[in-house]
Amino acid sequence: MKKLKVKKGSTCMACLACVEACSEAFYKVFDPDKACLQITEKKTVRPIACPQCGKCAEACPEGAITQNAKGVYMINKKKCTGCGACAKACPFGLIVKAEDTTPASKCIACGICAKACPMDVLEVVEE
Numbered sequence: 001m002k003k004l005k006v007k008k009g010s011t012c013m014a015c016l017a018c019v020e021a022c023s024e025a026f027y028k029v030f031d032p033d034k035a036c037l038q039i040t041e042k043k044t045v046r047p048i049a050c051p052q053c054g055k056c057a058e059a060c061p062e063g064a065i066t067q068n069a070k071g072v073y074m075i076n077k078k079k080c081t082g083c084g085a086c087a088k089a090c091p092f093g094l095i096v097k098a099e100d101t102t103p104a105s106k107c108i109a110c111g112i113c114a115k116a117c118p119m120d121v122l123e124v125v126e127e
Contacts, residue, residue: 001071001127004037004049004109010121014045021116026105027098034096036107047122050094050107059089070109070126077103 006012022035032038037049050073057065057073064079065086075086082102087095090106097104114122 001052002109003052003071003125003127004107004111004114005123005125006046006049006121007123011119012039012045012047012121013119014039014041015118017116017118018047018113018122021112022107025110025112026096034098034105035113036094036096036105037113038094047113048092048094049113049122050092050109052109053091055089055091056086056095056106059085061085064103065106072109073106074108075104075106080104 018037019032019035020030022037023029023031027034037047039047052071052073054073062079062081064076065073067073080103084097086104087097095104095106109124111124114124
């Protein structure tokens with residue numbers, strides 16, 4: 001299964017380069033609310049990314065979210081009606097349902113954010 005993960009022992013400085021790269025890739029604008037990963041500041045600063053749990057796919061009434069051969073859940077933009085059920089079902093709050101667009105978006109483990117990170121905190125791995 002292909003996943004985007006935080007490297008063990010790495011330190012995030014919350015520069016938002018990963019967030020910017022993601023929102024730019026999906027929406028052509030720097031907007032942290034439109035990025036498919038988020039930076040949290042609980043005990044330590046760290047990015048959180050989709051663990052590919054499938055809760056979004058289970059919640060989608062249109063069957064627009066399916067798992068590909070690499071284990072990544074993908075949203076079929078043609079089937080997505082923009083109802084937001086997937087966003088509500090995501091336990092991590094990582095499904096982006098922008099009000100000005102119909103289809104939702106989520107992390108597809110593309111690695112754009114990992115390449116943008118100056119601290120080399122993120123990586124795409126096969127599990």
